[in-house]
Amino acid sequence: MCRSLCQRAPDCGDGYACGDNGICQEADGERGDTCTSEVQCRAGLSCELSGETSVDNPSLLTATCVPAGPGHPAGAACDVDADCRNHTCALGRCIDLCDVTRDCGASTSCTLIPRIEASGKMFSGCLQSTGALVWNVTIHGPSDTVKVAVPASAQSVAITMRVDDANQKVGVTHLTAPDGTTLEDIAGDYYLQPVRHRPELGQSVLAMPSGTTAPLTAGVYTLDVRSLKPPWAPTNIGTATPTMTAVAKLDTSVILDLHFYFLDLDDHPCASAFEGGTLDAETGPGRAFFQNDYLGELRTVFAHGGLALGTLTYEDLRDLPSFDGLALANAGDLLKHGAHATGVNVFFVRSISPAGVFAYGPNPGPAGLAGTPQSGVVIALDSLCYRSWSQVADLTAHEIARYMGLYANVELDPDAPATMHYDGIEDSDASSSNLMYYSDQATDTILSQDQRAILGKSPVLR
Amino acid sequence: MRSIVLALCVGGLAAGSPEQVQAVLTTIDTIPSQRQINHAFGDDPHQAAVGLGEIADDADADLGVRLRAIHALSKYCGDPCLHSDPAHLVLYDLVRSIGATDASSEDLVILRAALEAIGPQRALDDPSPDPAPSDEVVLVSHLSSLSRDVRTAAVHGLRDLCNTQAITPLGQLQSTETSKQVLQAITEALRVLRTDPCQ
Numbered sequence: 001m002c003r004s005l006c007q008r009a010p011d012c013g014d015g016y017a018c019g020d021n022g023i024c025q026e027a028d029g030e031r032g033d034t035c036t037s038e039v040q041c042r043a044g045l046s047c048e049l050s051g052e053t054s055v056d057n058p059s060l061l062t063a064t065c066v067p068a069g070p071g072h073p074a075g076a077a078c079d080v081d082a083d084c085r086n087h088t089c090a091l092g093r094c095i096d097l098c099d100v101t102r103d104c105g106a107s108t109s110c111t112l113i114p115r116i117e118a119s120g121k122m123f124s125g126c127l128q129s130t131g132a133l134v135w136n137v138t139i140h141g142p143s144d145t146v147k148v149a150v151p152a153s154a155q156s157v158a159i160t161m162r163v164d165d166a167n168q169k170v171g172v173t174h175l176t177a178p179d180g181t182t183l184e185d186i187a188g189d190y191y192l193q194p195v196r197h198r199p200e201l202g203q204s205v206l207a208m209p210s211g212t213t214a215p216l217t218a219g220v221y222t223l224d225v226r227s228l229k230p231p232w233a234p235t236n237i238g239t240a241t242p243t244m245t246a247v248a249k250l251d252t253s254v255i256l257d258l259h260f261y262f263l264d265l266d267d268h269p270c271a272s273a274f275e276g277g278t279l280d281a282e283t284g285p286g287r288a289f290f291q292n293d294y295l296g297e298l299r300t301v302f303a304h305g306g307l308a309l310g311t312l313t314y315e316d317l318r319d320l321p322s323f324d325g326l327a328l329a330n331a332g333d334l335l336k337h338g339a340h341a342t343g344v345n346v347f348f349v350r351s352i353s354p355a356g357v358f359a360y361g362p363n364p365g366p367a368g369l370a371g372t373p374q375s376g377v378v379i380a381l382d383s384l385c386y387r388s389w390s391q392v393a394d395l396t397a398h399e400i401a402r403y404m405g406l407y408a409n410v411e412l413d414p415d416a417p418a419t420m421h422y423d424g425i426e427d428s429d430a431s432s433s434n435l436m437y438y439s440d441q442a443t444d445t446i447l448s449q450d451q452r453a454i455l456g457k458s459p460v461l462r
Numbered sequence: 463m464r465s466i467v468l469a470l471c472v473g474g475l476a477a478g479s480p481e482q483v484q485a486v487l488t489t490i491d492t493i494p495s496q497r498q499i500n501h502a503f504g505d506d507p508h509q510a511a512v513g514l515g516e517i518a519d520d521a522d523a524d525l526g527v528r529l530r531a532i533h534a535l536s537k538y539c540g541d542p543c544l545h546s547d548p549a550h551l552v553l554y555d556l557v558r559s560i561g562a563t564d565a566s567s568e569d570l571v572i573l574r575a576a577l578e579a580i581g582p583q584r585a586l587d588d589p590s591p592d593p594a595p596s597d598e599v600v601l602v603s604h605l606s607s608l609s610r611d612v613r614t615a616a617v618h619g620l621r622d623l624c625n626t627q628a629i630t631p632l633g634q635l636q637s638t639e640t641s642k643q644v645l646q647a648i649t650e651a652l653r654v655l656r657t658d659p660c661q
Binding site: 264267268269270271272319321322324325328350351353354355356357358359360361363382383385386395398399402408411412414415417418438439440441 | 484485486487488489490491492493494495497498500501502524525526529530532533567568570571574575578579609610611614615618641642643645646647650
């Protein structure tokens with residue numbers, strides 16, 4: 001008797017599993033039978049969560065074979081369970097249940113996913129194996145409590161919140177871990193909390209993990225999300241309803257793409273560093289100083305951080321004269337031009353006002369999202385009047401690392417001048433040789449092992 | 463570092479330390495607050511103003527430190543800001559002393575910083591019988607700089623100075639300027655200066 005060979009269950013068609021011998025096996029699950037995987041149910045049936053938990057493992061949900069619905073197939077976008085053929089919508093996707101990765105389609109893996117509707121109980125579902133998973137969470141009103149499910153395969157999660165009114169702050173005022181631990185509270189000390197975050201004007205980002213004291217765990221996180229108006233106390237709830245987008249990194253990829261944008265740098269006072277006076281998307285990349293001194297140093301710094309530079313793109317932005325010499329208050333309007341969601345957008349400007357500021361970037365940035373007021377970092381090239389290209393590269397690496405979720409290993413408190421703060425990473429010290437040292441008098445670009453681990457979890461990587 | 467030590471020797475008995483001053487004037491990602499700066503100079507705003515002036519004036523100082531000191535001085539003039547106030551005079555002298563044609567690239571960066579810092583001080587004119595040129599006159603003189611960055615900074619300074627006498631020279635420059643960066647700055651400055659009251 002001939003049987004089909006397979007690598008994954010979808011190779012066999014609906015109602016079949018792919019055995020570990022690579023042979024398609026017809027499913028025998030009838031309507032009403034318990035199941036743990038889509039491939040156990042006969043053709044026309046779907047393995048659907050029942051809402052009950054397993055007797056053997058109360059943290060796992062059970063499922064039964066039921067008639068497949070008219071909705072979308074596994075992997076398609078969804079808002080509610082009814083949108084899906086298999087009646088299971090999680091993380092913005094229709095999810096097939098599974099036992100092993102072989103039960104799943106290509107480029108997907110079988111992983112534990114918490115079910116928000118079942119108080120965080122887990123089920124095993126097919127989820128994309130690599131890259132960044134992006135989904136939206138609906139917020140109802142200026143103040144709301146929402147749940148965010150984090151699958152077991154997630155390395156990190158970056159949650160971006162936005163409001164249309166740039167004069168209102170938005171963010172998470174209280175964050176609870178799946179085990180009930182408070183990870184962040186607006187009333188607490190920003191520098192001492194397991195997850196660093198504070199609401200900001202127009203847009204803010206909450207990234208996990210932000211240190212080593214609170215590793216990311218699979219489960220349902222609870223977030224109190226608010227828009228705020230002056231004087232910004234948690235009770236001063238604003239009028240704007242936030243939007244929320246979550247981005248989870250699902251793999252251990254270490255490729256960092258960089259997208260360089262050149263504002264009009266003609267007749268720059270530090271043009272002697274440009275070897276001929278012109279620096280733009282066409283001329284810059286081919287120059288030895290750019291390739292060797294700047295990119296070479298960036299490669300070295302990130303290599304020590306366990307990352308490799310990948311795709312590099314170059315683009316001119318010569319019709320934005322108001323940003324050529326950037327006033328810091330307008331940085332958000334420039335960063336909206338950051339068109340790439342993967343990697344980091346890097347903007348070269350002539351100068352930044354106020355004078356003495358040579359770089360700017362969000363900390364952390366909205367990893368995985370383009371076109372937002374925080375989608376990139378800015379580097380002012382007037383520092384080239386007294387610094388080298390390799391030093392500018394170190395500055396760029398520092399800002400990119402902030403964007404990716406690292407904090408200053410030591411920094412000053414603007415409100416308590418006698419106080420220094422540390423980054424909450426166990427093995428990073430207050431050394432000036434660290435890449436994340438707060439001062440431009442840093443002596444090196446060293447990263448600790450834990451710092452490298454956090455960097456490697458950023459959703460900007462592919 | 464030498465300039466920071468000098469700055470703290472001014473006044474004799476400094477309560478701050480060179481390390482504290484270096485710490486606040488070398489931050490990469492933040493602008494030092496006035497509280498931080500005062501604390502670095504022994505919680506003495508007068509000492510801070512004098513110390514910042516020393517650093518801003520020191521041609522041997524690290525350029526980044528110098529620029530941050532220049533920017534910080536914009537907040538250390540008295541209320542009202544007198545022409546003779548030390549925090550104003552440092553910026554004024556920088557703006558007058560750096561030439562338009564023979565300035566080095568570092569000088570241009572310093573000049574740009576001083577032009578942007580002097581505007582917000584909104585210093586009163588020199589009341590002496592033989593007065594020095596007003597800030598408005600000095601800023602206008604830089605509208606003819608060969609450097610578009612300096613012209614832009616001068617426009618920003620005039621905007622922040624809020625002296626409506628600048629409307630005419632800005633309008634004249636607007637009709638001949640070729641740099642989009644400068645034209646953009648002029649448009650914005652004229653909008654501010656024509657708003658009543660100018661803020």
